[in-house]
Amino acid sequence: MDKRDPFLITFPVMWGVTLVGGIVLWLVNQPVWALSFALGSITMLFTMSMLYKSSKKVLEQDKQGAQRMAVRNYAFRYLFYAIILVTAVVHPNLNVIVTAIGLFSFKIVFYIIYFITERGEVNA
Numbered sequence: 001m002d003k004r005d006p007f008l009i010t011f012p013v014m015w016g017v018t019l020v021g022g023i024v025l026w027l028v029n030q031p032v033w034a035l036s037f038a039l040g041s042i043t044m045l046f047t048m049s050m051l052y053k054s055s056k057k058v059l060e061q062d063k064q065g066a067q068r069m070a071v072r073n074y075a076f077r078y079l080f081y082a083i084i085l086v087t088a089v090v091h092p093n094l095n096v097i098v099t100a101i102g103l104f105s106f107k108i109v110f111y112i113i114y115f116i117t118e119r120g121e122v123n124a
Contacts, residue, residue: 006110006113006117006118007048008052009113009117010109010110011045013109013113014044014045014106014109015045017105017109018038018041018042018102021037021038021041021102021105022034022035022037031093032093035094036095036097036098036099037098037101037102037105039084039094039102040084040088040098040100040101040103041105041106042102043080043103044102044103044104047077047080048106050073050077051073051077054069057069058070058073081103
């Protein structure tokens with residue numbers, strides 16, 4: 001893939017957002033929020049990395065195998081998200097809302113980067 005791909009650019013930016021967001025939440029509010037945010041954003045980084053790697057394999061499959069692999073990967077990712085959110089609900093030192101925000105942070109950063117890169121290509 002192209003090095004200017006917004007999906008690939010999102011990974012290092014998200015590591016920075018996770019680090020800075022965790023530190024800010026730790027200092028401003030409480031460690032519970034920082035740990036919850038870090039759990040959500042690291043989980044999303046892990047699953048999006050798996051999505052990126054598995055998408056290459058899906059493209060190498062025939063149509064039937066690609067559909068099965070895509071559905072299996074999709075189900076695994078969402079099952080993993082559910083496990084993380086249930087863990088955040090059950091664990092006394094985690095906040096489920098902040099964990100969910102951490103999970104959504106990858107997509108938010110991705111869309112911001114996507115619109116910035118697309119706007120730059122349109123204006124160029």
